[in-house]
Amino acid sequence: MRLPDPQRSRAVLLGVDSFADPGLPDLPAVARNVDDLAEVLTSPRGTALPDRHCVRRRGRGPSDLADSASIGARLVSAAREAEDLLLVYYAGHGLVGPDGELYLSLPGTRSEPDLVPWTAIPFGLVRRALANARADNRVLILDCCFSGRAIDVMTGTASVVAGQLEVAGTCTLASSPANRPSHAPSDARHTAYTGELLALLRHGSADAGEFLTLQTIHEHLARALPAKGHPRPELRGTHTVGRLALARNQVHSGISDPEAMVKEATRLERVGDGAGAVHWFREAANAGRPDAMRELGRLLERDGSRAEAALWRRRAGEFGDPTAMYDLGVASWHTGDLPQAESWLRKAAAAGLPEATEDLEKLLRRRG
Numbered sequence: 001m002r003l004p005d006p007q008r009s010r011a012v013l014l015g016v017d018s019f020a021d022p023g024l025p026d027l028p029a030v031a032r033n034v035d036d037l038a039e040v041l042t043s044p045r046g047t048a049l050p051d052r053h054c055v056r057r058r059g060r061g062p063s064d065l066a067d068s069a070s071i072g073a074r075l076v077s078a079a080r081e082a083e084d085l086l087l088v089y090y091a092g093h094g095l096v097g098p099d100g101e102l103y104l105s106l107p108g109t110r111s112e113p114d115l116v117p118w119t120a121i122p123f124g125l126v127r128r129a130l131a132n133a134r135a136d137n138r139v140l141i142l143d144c145c146f147s148g149r150a151i152d153v154m155t156g157t158a159s160v161v162a163g164q165l166e167v168a169g170t171c172t173l174a175s176s177p178a179n180r181p182s183h184a185p186s187d188a189r190h191t192a193y194t195g196e197l198l199a200l201l202r203h204g205s206a207d208a209g210e211f212l213t214l215q216t217i218h219e220h221l222a223r224a225l226p227a228k229g230h231p232r233p234e235l236r237g238t239h240t241v242g243r244l245a246l247a248r249n250q251v252h253s254g255i256s257d258p259e260a261m262v263k264e265a266t267r268l269e270r271v272g273d274g275a276g277a278v279h280w281f282r283e284a285a286n287a288g289r290p291d292a293m294r295e296l297g298r299l300l301e302r303d304g305s306r307a308e309a310a311l312w313r314r315r316a317g318e319f320g321d322p323t324a325m326y327d328l329g330v331a332s333w334h335t336g337d338l339p340q341a342e343s344w345l346r347k348a349a350a351a352g353l354p355e356a357t358e359d360l361e362k363l364l365r366r367r368g
Helices: 029-042 068-081 113-119 123-132 157-164 192-203 214-227 239-243 258-270 274-286 290-302 306-318 322-334 338-350 354-367
Strands: 010-015 054-056 085-092 094-096 102-104 137-144 170-174 211-213 234-236 245-248
Touching (some): 010 068, 029 085, 068 123, 102 123, 137 192, 170 214, 214 245, 258 274, 274 290, 274 306
Parallel strands (some): 085 137
Antiparallel strands (some): 170 234, 211 245
């Protein structure tokens, strides 16, 4: 059981919340689904994906993946780039066309059965992109109805759609069976399925272990959702991908001592768990440990989050970490800010760092 490698993973989150056709009710909770799921997937407490590796459709504008061509381009690109995890999430209306095929609705989708295939995304295209992806682990999360309110579901549709959800080598989590609608309460922040998923990823469960694996996630949702009157979700084609985690179980995150947090972060980095190391360095940094602030900055810089890395390095120096003060002095020197370089090097030298003393002398000689 493990978390995916953030640098070798990609996520594509698609939420369609408004529709031109009056036969397809708007789903205001869907936009919040996407934003909040992206927050979890990019958080150190969650999957820790770099923001640039998590593509999502947020708003209603034409640049926000509102048509099948732009969605297809992003999905194909993610499928080519992902090596460890490729996660695709869709929330909206799922419709069955007159051919019995499953379609995923877009803002301009028409509810008239004969027009569904012309105005929605054929699920077969998504299925093909996932099947052809190079990622070792492929995950599809569908939070939508598989019958559709505006379509007369033909006899046997349930079994036809169920078969389409089988994607070779892919773990598919579906919010409802093929012949039942998903729930999207109009006054709720999220749809029922995604809301329960987010609550689990954010707060954990006492019934689960250290990691919230895909199998664990499904088992929890399969208990929690029917107990609240919602459809029982489905899980298909797990193979070994079911052992991959999307987050650590926050119930078992109980390290409260900042020194212990730093030790755990150091251990996790040593064994190759970069996301876990970032998580515990961040926890210790928020608790006021300057060394954790410095190390967090180093890991964020390595992961490409340069702006946040710079903030943590500066904060470490301001909190008195000698190494951070020295690094800030050297960085200021390289950028030509000699007064700032002198200030940081003096502080580092006063804290007893020999190399800071040597560089300060060189800088003073240079400045005359």
